[in-house]
Each structure stands twice: as structure tokens, then as C-alpha cells.
Amino acid sequence: MSRIGKLPIAIPSGVTITVDSDAITVVGPKGQLTVPHLSDVTVTIEDGNAIVTRKDDQKVAKAQHGLQRALLNNAVDGVTKGFEKKLEVNGVGFRVAMNGTALEMSLGFSHPVKYEAPTGVTVTTNKMEITVAGIDKQQVGQVAAEIRALKKPEPYKGKGIKYADEVILRKAGKAGK
Numbered sequence: 001m002s003r004i005g006k007l008p009i010a011i012p013s014g015v016t017i018t019v020d021s022d023a024i025t026v027v028g029p030k031g032q033l034t035v036p037h038l039s040d041v042t043v044t045i046e047d048g049n050a051i052v053t054r055k056d057d058q059k060v061a062k063a064q065h066g067l068q069r070a071l072l073n074n075a076v077d078g079v080t081k082g083f084e085k086k087l088e089v090n091g092v093g094f095r096v097a098m099n100g101t102a103l104e105m106s107l108g109f110s111h112p113v114k115y116e117a118p119t120g121v122t123v124t125t126n127k128m129e130i131t132v133a134g135i136d137k138q139q140v141g142q143v144a145a146e147i148r149a150l151k152k153p154e155p156y157k158g159k160g161i162k163y164a165d166e167v168i169l170r171k172a173g174k175a176g177k
Helices: 061-082 135-150
Strands: 016-019 024-028 031-036 041-046 049-054 082-089 097-099 102-105 115-117 123-127 129-134 161-164
Touching: 016 041, 024 061, 031 061, 041 061, 049 061, 061 135, 082 135, 097 123, 123 135, 129 135, 135 161
Parallel strands: none
Antiparallel strands: 016 024, 024 031, 041 049, 082 129, 082 161, 097 102, 102 115, 123 129
């Protein structure tokens, strides 16, 4: 039995889950998310909980059991609380500012770098900190990864864009005489 898959998902008040044959729709106070309904598992709603069970004990069904539960739980968390990731910009001369809905950055290149966030994700700045927020966990993580990829942190001085909780292992520079 999947350790994650067998756990019930508590449905908070104000959240409704609609189960169809090909998709599961989760509607809450922050918005609406659609999760694919995987073929080898069934989702039932009883007593304010969503329960995911698999149809048989084949390898594919076992893999989909935990996955379906995790996707559904992330959707419920997203429409109630939302998700956010924080990024830090480190480096002399580096600048971060919002220009309308676009994120405009000076990252040591010969040109300013602009990043337009997709719909459903909000990007805000506070000095040298970038906050990516939204209701879809996968989309928030993807946008944060794309922003970080614009200037990855380097190991000698630590310059670049890193996650707020990320630890950059520093290397020693050249050994002088």
C-alpha cells in the first residue's frame, strides 16, 4: 500500500471537488484547478474527505496511487492557501524592479533582462527579493526555476539568483603566492 496514497485528504469548508472520468475539478476561495484523473485509481468523496484507492496491485496502479493523491492534495492546498517561492538576487550592480506586469532585471549583462510571468502567477519584488505566488504548485515552481535560470548563482562569489532557502557551496579562489 502506498504510504502517501492511503492518507485521506481533508476537504476544508468552501472547497468543492467534482470527480469526472477524465478530470477532477477543485474549486475554492482562491480559484479553480483541474487535475487529471488517472486511469488505474478511483477517487471517492465521503465524510468531508477525499479518498484515493487503486483498482488492482499492478505496478502502474501502485505508481499512480500516490501520484493521484499528491496532485489532488496540492490542488486543495492551492485553492485554499496558495503557494509561493522566494528568490534572492545577489551581486554588485544587480537590480530588480517591476515594470507593469513584467519583471525587469539588471544582471550584469549588456542589456536588461525582462521576464513576463504567465497568467495565474504573480511576481512581486521587494528590494533584492523576488516572490512568485499562485495557486498551481507546478506552475509556481516552474516560473521560479525559469527566473533562477536567467543567472544561476556561481560558487566563487555567490552572485546570481538563488532560492531563499538554498545554500550555495562556496569554492576557494586562486591560491596566491
